[in-house]
Amino acid sequence: MAKLHVTNDTVVRLQYRMASIQPINFPTWPWLHWREQRADATAIVLDDVAVSWQQLCRDISRAQNTLQRHPFQHSDVQNHIERIAIVGDNRYCDLVNMLASWQSGWQTLMVNPAFSPEFQATLLEDIGISHCLSFDDVFTNVDASLPFERHDLTKYDQAPVVSFISEEYLTLTLTSGSTGLPKAVVHTADNHLSSAAGLFSLMPFNDADCWLLSLPLFHVSGLAIVWRWLLNGAVLKIAETKGDTLIRALDGATHASLVPTQLQRIISLGKPASLHSVLLGGAAIPQPLVDEAERMGIQCWCGYGMTEMASTISAKRADGRLTVGDVLPNRELQLSEAGEVLVKGRTLAAGYMVTGQVLPLAECWFATKDKARWCDESHELQILGRLDNMFVCGGENVQPEAVERVLGQFEGVLQLIILPVDHERWGQVPVAVVQGRVEHDAFLEWAKRQVPAYQCPQAVLSLPENVGVSGIKLSRNALAQWLASQPLPLPV
Numbered sequence: 001m002a003k004l005h006v007t008n009d010t011v012v013r014l015q016y017r018m019a020s021i022q023p024i025n026f027p028t029w030p031w032l033h034w035r036e037q038r039a040d041a042t043a044i045v046l047d048d049v050a051v052s053w054q055q056l057c058r059d060i061s062r063a064q065n066t067l068q069r070h071p072f073q074h075s076d077v078q079n080h081i082e083r084i085a086i087v088g089d090n091r092y093c094d095l096v097n098m099l100a101s102w103q104s105g106w107q108t109l110m111v112n113p114a115f116s117p118e119f120q121a122t123l124l125e126d127i128g129i130s131h132c133l134s135f136d137d138v139f140t141n142v143d144a145s146l147p148f149e150r151h152d153l154t155k156y157d158q159a160p161v162v163s164f165i166s167e168e169y170l171t172l173t174l175t176s177g178s179t180g181l182p183k184a185v186v187h188t189a190d191n192h193l194s195s196a197a198g199l200f201s202l203m204p205f206n207d208a209d210c211w212l213l214s215l216p217l218f219h220v221s222g223l224a225i226v227w228r229w230l231l232n233g234a235v236l237k238i239a240e241t242k243g244d245t246l247i248r249a250l251d252g253a254t255h256a257s258l259v260p261t262q263l264q265r266i267i268s269l270g271k272p273a274s275l276h277s278v279l280l281g282g283a284a285i286p287q288p289l290v291d292e293a294e295r296m297g298i299q300c301w302c303g304y305g306m307t308e309m310a311s312t313i314s315a316k317r318a319d320g321r322l323t324v325g326d327v328l329p330n331r332e333l334q335l336s337e338a339g340e341v342l343v344k345g346r347t348l349a350a351g352y353m354v355t356g357q358v359l360p361l362a363e364c365w366f367a368t369k370d371k372a373r374w375c376d377e378s379h380e381l382q383i384l385g386r387l388d389n390m391f392v393c394g395g396e397n398v399q400p401e402a403v404e405r406v407l408g409q410f411e412g413v414l415q416l417i418i419l420p421v422d423h424e425r426w427g428q429v430p431v432a433v434v435q436g437r438v439e440h441d442a443f444l445e446w447a448k449r450q451v452p453a454y455q456c457p458q459a460v461l462s463l464p465e466n467v468g469v470s471g472i473k474l475s476r477n478a479l480a481q482w483l484a485s486q487p488l489p490l491p492v
Contacts (some may be wrong), residue, residue: 128356
């Protein structure tokens, strides 16, 4: 609920806080807990192969033993904390190596395999990580996509297990890194479990359900899927999801985290019978797309989140309103006098890892650099945009996200990004980068009738392939660099 809140600097803000929901107090690592509860139940589906909790735990023990004998292994005497980078995406071996590392007492950083070796080296040095599993590591990735052979397992069943302490640092997750090196955000297991528990208060997910690992483990949204699965002892599906293989991957899955372009593909090619709940993110969501999905029996949810808060902060059923729902349990949110979103709560990260040291995010409230307003009539948050995305055109402030929400309703638009380009007369003017089947001249004529002249794009380009893709959302910085190299005949 909302209430007046006075801070030490006497600035009056509105504060929104949901009740706390306590996740399961696991006495041991969640996968070991579920093995004790229901050893033969399915934990993971790899394409069409079912892996039980018993089998998964054995695979983790085998991987743990292999990691302990790995050539990179040595103790970090200075900090008494081991950290490991795992270069991978969503293969079974990547997941098992991550869980085995946690069971060994190591913090993990999942790394995008698209990063160059030079960038990886610079990044890991900046964070303070000296041990790294490469994407094609011959010691651990013998079979990247399937469970380990059963006859190899018995001698590995007794691997030493570090005690599960939910308040200890466990995961490092990279921010999107719009400029410079991305930051490594440090979370505990309790942060992740609290995030999952809060989401379940709104979006049902039980132990009979199956969530497709449709987003990369090196992104907080992919990592959040893992913790939702672990919290409820449900089923996790791992399969190839690129392109049209997404439809086959969804077979048997009840839940999925998708971006609008993926939902469009499902609608075009046909909904798998099992799928009934989708959490949408990464871009403005066209309501006609949601309406069609709902008609097909897919409940669509949307929200607002960030890496520092272990994924989702607020959420709701997608309903066409330009809002992102109410604040979820285990989170607190307030708006500064300037409208900036400030957050804290059980899901807030401990800090950023820099050269092996954790630098706190904030003394109390974390300033997100997102601008928002609270809609009293619907008791929902509306995100207006990033404060650092705003630019000035002819003396008027332009918030790109606000323009995108309006112009993204044009028929055929799947994704739309508004970027500034320099202009001799107006300082900067907006340019639209569009994905979808859109006739550019018709779009520009329509846009003139929808927004003020200073917000209206002066040119439109088609979104290039493989440019600006960063986790689940487009990188404005990468697209701006690409746009700077494009010929743009702008009006004077």
